[in-house]
Amino acid sequence: MKQWFLLLSLLFPGLLFAKPLSLMLSVPPLQTLAQQLGGDWVQVQSLVRPGENPHSYEPTPKQIAALARADLYLYLGIPFEQAWIQRIRAAHPHLRVLDLPSLLQGRLHRAFDPHIWTDPQLTKQMLQALRDTLISLDPQHRGEYEAGYRRLAQALDQLDQEIQAQLQDRSPRAFLVFHPAWGYFAQRYGLTQLAIEREGKEPGPRALADLIDQARRLGLRAVFVQPQFNPKAAAQIARAIGGRVVPLDPLAPDYFENLRRVARAIAQSANP
Numbered sequence: 001m002k003q004w005f006l007l008l009s010l011l012f013p014g015l016l017f018a019k020p021l022s023l024m025l026s027v028p029p030l031q032t033l034a035q036q037l038g039g040d041w042v043q044v045q046s047l048v049r050p051g052e053n054p055h056s057y058e059p060t061p062k063q064i065a066a067l068a069r070a071d072l073y074l075y076l077g078i079p080f081e082q083a084w085i086q087r088i089r090a091a092h093p094h095l096r097v098l099d100l101p102s103l104l105q106g107r108l109h110r111a112f113d114p115h116i117w118t119d120p121q122l123t124k125q126m127l128q129a130l131r132d133t134l135i136s137l138d139p140q141h142r143g144e145y146e147a148g149y150r151r152l153a154q155a156l157d158q159l160d161q162e163i164q165a166q167l168q169d170r171s172p173r174a175f176l177v178f179h180p181a182w183g184y185f186a187q188r189y190g191l192t193q194l195a196i197e198r199e200g201k202e203p204g205p206r207a208l209a210d211l212i213d214q215a216r217r218l219g220l221r222a223v224f225v226q227p228q229f230n231p232k233a234a235a236q237i238a239r240a241i242g243g244r245v246v247p248l249d250p251l252a253p254d255y256f257e258n259l260r261r262v263a264r265a266i267a268q269s270a271n272p
Contacts, residue, residue, distance in 0.1 A: 021138055024067055025074035026081055027054060028253035029117050030126075034074065037127055037148040038134060041141045047080075050253055053228035054078045067092050071137055074130065077101045077114040096137070103129050108184075115250050118185035120160040120259065124153050159256055163189060163263040172218045175266045176211075176241075178225045178234040181250045185262065196223070202233055215241045222269035224248040 023034055023044045031046035038044070047063055048054045057080045067073065067088060075081055075097050089097070100116065101108060104125060108116065117123045131149040135142045167189045175186075180195035196203060196211065203211060221243035223234040231245050238245045246265055252258040 018140070021072065021134065022070045023072050023074065024063075024070045026076050026078045027117075027251055029251060029255045029258070030074060030076065032253045032255050033117075033123065033127060033152060034130060037130060037145065037152055039144055039148055041138060041144055042134065048078070048251070050251065051227065054080055054251070055228075056080075059084060064088070064091065067095060070095060072133060073097045075099045075101075076116065079114075081114075096133075098129060098133050100126050100129065113180060113183040115181045116184055117255070118182055118250055118259070118262075119188040120156040120163070121188065122184060123255075124156045127152055127156075155256060159259060160188075163259065166263045166267050167191065170267055172220075174218055174220065175269055176215050176220045176223050176237075177248075178223060178231070179229055181226060182224075182248070182262075185259075189263075191266070194220075196233065196237060208237070212237060212240045215243075220269060222246045222265070224265070224269070226250065 018041070020041050020043045021038065023038070023042050025031060025034065025044065025046055027048050028046045028050050031044045035042065035044045045066065047059050048057050055078075057078075059080070068091075070092075073088070073095055075085060077100075085097075088095070101114070104116065104122060108122075116126065127149055131145050134145045138145075170191075173190060174192040174194055175182075176194045176196070178196045180193055180197065182193050185191075186193040194211065194214065196208075202208075215237075220241060222245075223238045223241075223243060224246050225231045225234045225248070227247050227249050228251070234245050246269065248262050248265060249258065
């Protein structure tokens, strides 16, 4: 056994002693994709765990300390990141930060919506930037990162085509949500997201009545809510339109199956 170990170490010195790159980011779906892209050569940690609300989240001292050991942080612009990014940079000036919204500048048009990953094509562009950054940090494994990206890009294109086909004949071209987390998804598939909450605030009585009237006229029969938010207000609106509350989670870690669930739910949410 020792002889084999010595032989392998001589033939492949980087194989036995290579340390995976440490990546940190904000949300579980991006964690899943980054891990699939990097494979065995990365270790990816999401600060926000499934079920937690990123709008009110604060990193723990343990997580802040872990950033000191990270090789790369993927910045999305989630509300807690906007509040913490300067402190993170000040505490860890040598931490490399990949600012994904800045890389997509000119392609993002929705204020107050950092949920970029809900559009598979924008997600593909983010992963391309991640691939290039990983190669710059770890050129020894360029082939693995390029192969991981190719697999994901192909899967994202297939997912995009599936959703396009599922939603292309949907009428009306609108769906009702409590929190506006699906703007990029709607933009990608020619839909309109009608949001109850705007910039963290629920509507006043008149605006709420107008929204209910609009939903009735369109024949909408579902109010989509994130499990991280209190569904009470959404339930009241669902009763007013004779519909139901349907959970949709943009933070679900199973990225591909989750977006398929989202498309099916939206396709079935109207009754003109």
